[in-house]
Amino acid sequence: MTDNDSSLSARATALLLAPLCALLLLVLIYPLLTTAWTSVYDHGLTLRGYRELAQSALFRLVLVNTLIISCTATLAALLAGYPVALHISRQTARRRALYLILVMMPFWTSILVKSFALGVVFGSHGLINHLLAVLSDGNLNFAMMYNRIGVIIGMLNYLLPFIVLSVLGSLLSLNPKLALAAETMGASPLRIFWRVTFPLTLPGVLSGGFMAFTLSVGMYITPALLGGRRDMMIANLVDFYTRQDLDWTLASASAIVLLAISGVVVGLLGAVRQFGESAGTRAGGRS
Numbered sequence: 001m002t003d004n005d006s007s008l009s010a011r012a013t014a015l016l017l018a019p020l021c022a023l024l025l026l027v028l029i030y031p032l033l034t035t036a037w038t039s040v041y042d043h044g045l046t047l048r049g050y051r052e053l054a055q056s057a058l059f060r061l062v063l064v065n066t067l068i069i070s071c072t073a074t075l076a077a078l079l080a081g082y083p084v085a086l087h088i089s090r091q092t093a094r095r096r097a098l099y100l101i102l103v104m105m106p107f108w109t110s111i112l113v114k115s116f117a118l119g120v121v122f123g124s125h126g127l128i129n130h131l132l133a134v135l136s137d138g139n140l141n142f143a144m145m146y147n148r149i150g151v152i153i154g155m156l157n158y159l160l161p162f163i164v165l166s167v168l169g170s171l172l173s174l175n176p177k178l179a180l181a182a183e184t185m186g187a188s189p190l191r192i193f194w195r196v197t198f199p200l201t202l203p204g205v206l207s208g209g210f211m212a213f214t215l216s217v218g219m220y221i222t223p224a225l226l227g228g229r230r231d232m233m234i235a236n237l238v239d240f241y242t243r244q245d246l247d248w249t250l251a252s253a254s255a256i257v258l259l260a261i262s263g264v265v266v267g268l269l270g271a272v273r274q275f276g277e278s279a280g281t282r283a284g285g286r287s
Contacts, residue, residue: 032259039252049253059237059254066233069148069223070216073155077212078205080156081163086197088164089171103164106157115225118154119145150226155216162215163208170204171197203272210269214262234258 039049053059088099106114121127122144132140144150174197182192198205220235232240234254241251 035252035255038248039256042249046249049247049249050257052250053253053257062232062234062237063257065231066217069151069155069231069233070213070219073152073159073216074209074212076152076156077159077163078209081160081208082167082205084160085164085167085171088168100165103161106161111158111221112225114157115154115222118150118157118226122150122153145226147228148231150228151223151231154222154226155219158219158222159212159215162211166208166211167201167204170201174200206272207269210265210272214265214269217261217265218258 040047042048084103088096088103091099109117119126123129124141124143124145126145128144129141132142144153178196178200179192182196183189187195217233218235219233220239223231223233224236224239235258238251238254238258241247241254245251
């Protein structure tokens with residue numbers, strides 16, 4: 001390729017990417033820069049927002065709540081999603097496609113609508129508690145909504161497809177001859193899973209886990225609709241500072257802290273993916 005052709009190709013690429021770059025600048029970069037500036041400017045440059053956050057018992061409580069809820073929801077999604085992905089990976093191509101459609105169905109409905117629907121199913125007068133009341137003659141009724149359990153259920157419904165798709169990709173990339181070789185050597189199915197399948201799919205597990213944690217850290221609607229007063233997360237605190245406290249500096253500082261947490265997790269996700277790719281390359285070279 002000549003220098004002239006290379007220049008034309010670069011110009012064509014730039015023209016194709018220009019609308020996307022302009023859109024990102026308008027709806028992502030500019031709001032982020034505005035938020036960062038507001039967090040350090042209040043009639044002059046100041047670190048009041050970050051200083052008050054560091055001294056605020058409410059912010060520390062909400063930060064701990066956010067981390068605990070996000071870790072719990074991520075762990076629950078991994079425990080529920082891995083068996084689903086493992087089952088789907090063992091199906092024929094046609095049946096696998098059908099199962100993937102079922103996995104993706106939660107994306108077809110707004111998270112707001114799903115949150116209200118979960119209240120109908122898991123609420124104190126919902127379908128499950130109504131069934132328990134019928135079976136126990138009215139003696140059983142579990143509080144599964146408007147508390148920590150409700151938040152985890154709502155997050156699990158949202159995060160499960162991300163875990164299933166991430167783990168399924170790792171499972172489908174495995175060489176089936178590895179399990180066959182282990183079985184030939186006398187390994188039981190459980191031993192094959194723990195010594196062969198799970199270690200080789202660990203990059204997919206970690207990738208899905210970091211992705212789920214990043215999504216759950218910024219949750220707003222689910223804890224607002226399905227949680228209780230003790231289940232406030234950072235996104236809900238930002239809403240409180242902007243709409244009730246009317247302190248935009250403090251709200252912006254909280255948003256930047258949330259962005260920093262998400263950035264760290266995204267960085268770890270990138271490191272995990274790079275490690276998985278390098279491990280796959282080394283394994284391919286040895287084979």
